[in-house]
Amino acid sequence: MLLVPGALASTTLPACGDDESTTDGTTTSSTGQGGAGTTSGSETTVGATTTSGMTSSSGSQSTSSSTSTSGAGGCYATFDGTDDVLVAPVGAEVGLTDGFSIGAFIDPQPLADGGTAFLAGRHADGNSNGFYLAMVNQGGTYRARLIVFTPSGTCTADGDLAGPGTWQHVLGSFSVPDMRVFVDGQLAGEAECMAATTIDSASVFTVGRSQTGVFPFAGSIDDVAYYAQPFGSGFDPAQLGCGSSAALRYSFDTTAVGRQSTVPEDCGTSADAQVGSASGPDGADPQFNCP
Numbered sequence: 708m709l710l711v712p713g714a715l716a717s718t719t720l721p722a723c724g725d726d727e728s729t730t731d732g733t734t735t736s737s738t739g740q741g742g743a744g745t746t747s748g749s750e751t752t753v754g755a756t757t758t759s760g761m762t763s764s765s766g767s768q769s770t771s772s773s774t775s776t777s778g779a780g781g782c783y784a785t786f787d788g789t790d791d792v793l794v795a796p797v798g799a800e801v802g803l804t805d806g807f808s809i810g811a812f813i814d815p816q817p818l819a820d821g822g823t824a825f826l827a828g829r830h831a832d833g834n835s836n837g838f839y840l841a842m843v844n845q846g847g848t849y850r851a852r853l854i855v856f857t858p859s860g861t862c863t864a865d866g867d868l869a870g871p872g873t874w875q876h877v878l879g880s881f882s883v884p885d886m887r888v889f890v891d892g893q894l895a896g897e898a899e900c901m902a903a904t905t906i907d908s909a910s911v912f913t914v915g916r917s918q919t920g921v922f923p924f925a926g927s928i929d930d931v932a933y934y935a936q937p938f939g940s941g942f943d944p945a946q947l948g949c950g951s952s953a954a955l956r957y958s959f960d961t962t963a964v965g966r967q968s969t970v971p972e973d974c975g976t977s978a979d980a981q982v983g984s985a986s987g988p989d990g991a992d993p994q995f996n997c998p
């Protein structure tokens with residue numbers, strides 16, 4: 708069992724290793740998310756970060772996209788919130804420890820209060836490596852959350868979401884010391900993080916749940932992308948495409964409906980993603996939809 712550098716002496720990690728930080732720097736525990744069929748264990752927090760909690764007033768969210776089609780267009784993937792996953796065996800192309808971003812369009816299904824859903828990222832077991840973009844539900848308020856693990860602590864930044872049933876674009880940007888969360892291309896939250904992350908060379912990029920199966924996401928997702936640059940100001944999510952230094956992108960538009968063994972990487976710069984946890988169709992496969 709690992710001790711978190713800089714953490715309280717009594718702070719330990721669950722065996723499964725995934726953890727997340729609370730916004731107030733206190734150590735908390737939870738039962739993870741319900742219905743996931745996994746042992747997501749307790750949450751561990753170190754006092755290395757702050758989250759600005761930039762708020763958006765009620766009713767300020769506007770959505771111009773239809774809820775029946777992807778915010779990005781074309782086909783999208785739907786995850787069951789149990790075990791569905793995409794696994795991309797990435798290397799150096801998703802190996803930056805500083806100055807990167809990760810984004811996606813999501814149309815989430817309801818998440819249990821206190822729950823966390825892993826959207827996409829590169830994070831092996833433990834709390835000393837990698838990063839991921841997540842969605843959380845805190846007392847009925849849905850937030851996008853960027854989580855970056857550094858040698859000196861776990862950094863998080865949150866931005867409010869509209870909630871389930873609506874396509875929205877979320878993006879987390881990291882460039883020491885600036886963590887930014889964008890929702891629909893607008894800055895929705897900021898925090899400071901004083902150290903770069905460490906990339907475990909054994910880790911892979913996953914979509915829909917962590918590499919070890921924690922925090923499964925229920926809902927639809929499209930245009931999952933990793934960018935080899937931070938974002939400093941607002942942008943039009945529909946214009947990102949393979950530009951903006953996208954080093955990894957899955958649009959699912961050339962993935963046939965039904966179970967497939969791979970999802971092509973769009974920009975020709977990285978690895979195709981394997982569907983599910985085994986070669987060939989298995990129960991961990993997400994579904995692909997083309998409206």
Ligand SMILES: [Ca+2]
Binds near residue numbers: 777782783929958960
């Ligand atoms: Ca698409």
Ligand SMILES: [Ca+2]
Binds near residue numbers: 787990991992
């Ligand atoms: Ca499944």
